[in-house]
Amino acid sequence: MSTEPRINERIRVPEVRLVGPNGEQVGIVSIGDALKLAQESDLDLVEVAATARPPVCKLMDYGKFKYESAMKAREARRNQAHTIIKEIKLRPKIDPHDYETKKGHVVRFLKAGDKVKVTIMFRGREQSRPELGFRLLQRLAEDVTELGFVESQPKQDGRNMIMVIGPHKKKAEAKAEKAAARARTDDLAHDDLAHDDPAHDDVSVGADMAGASEPQE
Numbered sequence: 001m002s003t004e005p006r007i008n009e010r011i012r013v014p015e016v017r018l019v020g021p022n023g024e025q026v027g028i029v030s031i032g033d034a035l036k037l038a039q040e041s042d043l044d045l046v047e048v049a050a051t052a053r054p055p056v057c058k059l060m061d062y063g064k065f066k067y068e069s070a071m072k073a074r075e076a077r078r079n080q081a082h083t084i085i086k087e088i089k090l091r092p093k094i095d096p097h098d099y100e101t102k103k104g105h106v107v108r109f110l111k112a113g114d115k116v117k118v119t120i121m122f123r124g125r126e127q128s129r130p131e132l133g134f135r136l137l138q139r140l141a142e143d144v145t146e147l148g149f150v151e152s153q154p155k156q157d158g159r160n161m162i163m164v165i166g167p168h169k170k171k172a173e174a175k176a177e178k179a180a181a182r183a184r185t186d187d188l189a190h191d192d193l194a195h196d197d198p199a200h201d202d203v204s205v206g207a208d209m210a211g212a213s214e215p216q217e
Contacts (some may be wrong), residue, residue, distance in 0.1 A: 019048070019058040028054060084171075085164070087117040090140075092132040103143055108169045110147040113174030120154075120161040133161040141165060 017028035018034050028117050029037075038045040038059055046065070049056035053096045086109040106132060109116045118140060120133035144165065152164035167174070 010102045014054055015054050016047070016057040017052065017054050019056060021059045021061075071096045085115045085117050087119060089119045089121055091121055091123075092126050092129065092136060092137060094136070103140060106140065106144055106165065107147060110144060110165065111174060112178075113167050113169050113171035115151065115167065116148070118163045118165065122161070124157050127159060130161060137161065138216075140216060 013031060015028055015030050016034050018029050018037070021041065022027050026037075034045050034057060041059055043059045044062035045057050046060050046062055047055055047057050047102050079111060085104075088105055088109075090099070090102055094102070105119070106116050113203065120136060123128070126132065134154050141148075141163070146168075148165040148167050150163060151166035152162070154161055156165040169177075
């Protein structure tokens with residue numbers, strides 16, 4: 001269908017291939033008969049395939065069609081998740097604790113469906129040892145291989161060395177999983193509250209006491 005269908009009097013052809021409101025094929029009819037059918041059905045005659053010979057037109061409620069198209073486009077934009085590129089900066093001789101902290105950030109970003117730009121910053125004499133940065137980037141990529149893959153191989157950029165890691169999961173999938181996990185947590189919390197409800201315990205205790213007070217035969 002064209003982006004802006006032509007309707008009714010704007011159609012300038014002697015005959016059209018007509019499609020009914022439910023998708024049924026009416027056949028080739030004159031433009032006059034097609035317009036008459038549209039008027040009798042209180043519908044619009046919409047040209048949906050202008051390049052066909054003869055052009056294809058459909059009987060429809062054009063206002064409803066435009067509204068539903070706008071709603072679908074809005075929903076698609078709402079559900080669209082844009083991948084964000086996060087950046088982590090490391091030094092070639094980073095200490096183990098700082099490395100684990102930085103790696104934790106990378107793991108969190110990848111789980112959220114974001115790309116990570118990892119930058120190794122060289123200073124002074126470190127610039128003559130690019131292999132240190134390369135090995136560090138390789139180590140990081142191997143440590144997070146279950147969550148992401150190397151999208152852009154390490155390359156030197158002035159005093160820095162850069163690598164990009166992409167997530168295995170798309171942003172939308174990551175958001176859906178996070179929402180599902182949150183829902184499960186809420187359900188568990190609700191069950192715990194119901195189990196700890198004092199009123200529930202009172203009823204159980206009361207029932208036990210009532211049973212204990214009955215005379216023994």
